[in-house]
Amino acid sequence: MSENVSSLKDVPLADFCTYHTGGKARSLKIVYDVNGLLETAVGDFAVIGCGSKLLISDSGYDGKVILMRLSGIELTERGVYAYAGAPLPALARFCENNSLKGLEWACGIPGSVGGAVKLNAGAFGKSISDVVDYVDVLKESKLVRLSRDEINFGYRSSDISSVIVGAGFALIRTDEDMAALRKKYFSQRRATQPRGFSCGSVFKNADMPAGKYIEQAGLKGLAHGGAVISEKHANFIINTGFASSKDIFTLIRTVKAEVKSKFDVLLQEEVIYLGEFY
Numbered sequence: 001m002s003e004n005v006s007s008l009k010d011v012p013l014a015d016f017c018t019y020h021t022g023g024k025a026r027s028l029k030i031v032y033d034v035n036g037l038l039e040t041a042v043g044d045f046a047v048i049g050c051g052s053k054l055l056i057s058d059s060g061y062d063g064k065v066i067l068m069r070l071s072g073i074e075l076t077e078r079g080v081y082a083y084a085g086a087p088l089p090a091l092a093r094f095c096e097n098n099s100l101k102g103l104e105w106a107c108g109i110p111g112s113v114g115g116a117v118k119l120n121a122g123a124f125g126k127s128i129s130d131v132v133d134y135v136d137v138l139k140e141s142k143l144v145r146l147s148r149d150e151i152n153f154g155y156r157s158s159d160i161s162s163v164i165v166g167a168g169f170a171l172i173r174t175d176e177d178m179a180a181l182r183k184k185y186f187s188q189r190r191a192t193q194p195r196g197f198s199c200g201s202v203f204k205n206a207d208m209p210a211g212k213y214i215e216q217a218g219l220k221g222l223a224h225g226g227a228v229i230s231e232k233h234a235n236f237i238i239n240t241g242f243a244s245s246k247d248i249f250t251l252i253r254t255v256k257a258e259v260k261s262k263f264d265v266l267l268q269e270e271v272i273y274l275g276e277f278y
Contacts, residue, residue: 085112
């Protein structure tokens with residue numbers, strides 16, 4: 001194994017997701033550059049960035065996990081290029097410091113660029129697909145560049161099935177006060193979203209916000225073990241400090257069943273599952 005990869009065994013995965021739950025990975029490979037990724041991304045594996053939309057089984061993952069730590073950000077002629085492991089807040093701040101507009105809404109999202117592009121992350125009526133210029137992916141041990149026109153983005157989804165290495169973003173040079181914009185979005189986020197260990201929004205919106213369905217179903221404050229549906233925003237499930245992944249998963253199943261029963265609407269998760277759930 002090269003110096004571009006750190007190899008660990010039986011590693012607690014709770015340390016690598018924002019829910020802070022889950023068991024161990026049999027094998028964890030931490031990659032720091034493209035060569036390390038090319039060397040490691042062979043056979044069966046799962047990829048973790050910042051783990052902000054991830055619920056990991058309490059029994060862990062009996063396979064190879066790649067922890068994406070390619071995190072460089074650089075200016076381009078059309079905007080910026082960011083590697084998959086770069087945190088979204090770092091990308092937003094980089095854009096702010098270079099007077100580039102288009103990603104300021106991402107300042108408080110605790111995800112990574114790779115996950116955000118793959119799941120078409122968004123907030124405040126905006127999506128990352130609005131500014132994606134191209135995406136570099138790994139296909140059959142080769143780097144392939146996909147133009148924006150080659151990618152089908154949907155609501156909190158895309159058809160990208162390969163490992164994302166990085167992405168270019170087409171942004172607008174501006175004279176606006178970007179720090180003021182960032183503060184505005186931070187204030188809005190703090191006013192409407194709860195603090196604590198969570199994955200952010202658990203469910204995709206349907207014909208109205210998922211949180212409204214959950215609230216109208218009378219589920220705010222419902223708890224199971226150490227997990228609770230937030231009183232502040234019903235589409236957040238919070239780990240109060242001692243939750244298991246099973247606690248969170250139980251609440252997810254309960255919400256889906258209750259909303260389906262009361263409104264005939266089947267909510268779809270934004271959260272991604274890793275490992276076995278029952």
